[in-house]
Amino acid sequence: MTKPDIIDVATIGVPVTDQDRAIAFYVHQLGFEKRLDVPLEQLGGRWIVVAPPGATTTIALIPASDAIPAGVETGIRLTTRDAAALQTELGARGVDVGELLLWDGVPPMFTFRDQDGNGFEAVE
Template sequence: MSNPVIGVPVVGVPVADQDKAIEFYTEVFGFTTRMDAPLPQLGSRWIVLAPAGAGAEATGIALIQARDGLPTGVETGIRLAVADAAAKHAELIERGVPVGELLRWPGTPPMFTATDQDGNGLEIIEQ
């Protein structure tokens, strides 16, 4: 193979309001803004967030403006790692973030589902 894929720098999440999405991901999950640049050809911005303190090689989340063919409220397949799933679960409940049951199965780390401000599904996993 002459030009293989060398990484996954960013995954996209469709959002209805990019500013509200930045607020959610930075305040609820502690992400920082890696990039926020205008995209006048699409009438939006190219916004990439990443976990605070993550190196440049860490995968980021691009907050993509929803549009026809790219709706919000999807299962993203994104797994977010936390040090303590039970503590994060309790914190999100306190903040009013919709979460699923904290799952504890033998041989797997504790985990639960959560949804962002647009109903996009995320998995939170203890690492």
């Protein structure tokens, strides 16, 4: 008998105050694709899943609540081939981006926030 094990990370939930506004941000400003959008009354909204094109791990845009507030540091690090170019591009699209961090021995990175103030990092 094989031992059950965890083999991957499928979806990470990010709390949002307005799911339609969140779709607009993640799809139009970040360039993600919407992979799923179905009603889910148990959440008081919909089950919406977005991801960068071709990514395996996805982000669920879940309705915020008192127990799951929006505007948090998610701890999510997204990867990019060129942090400086992405920081410039996202800033031009109106995304709230932080400064490009260039530290010896560490890949270039910067922080950014979604429409609800949820914090992410982009790392080269």
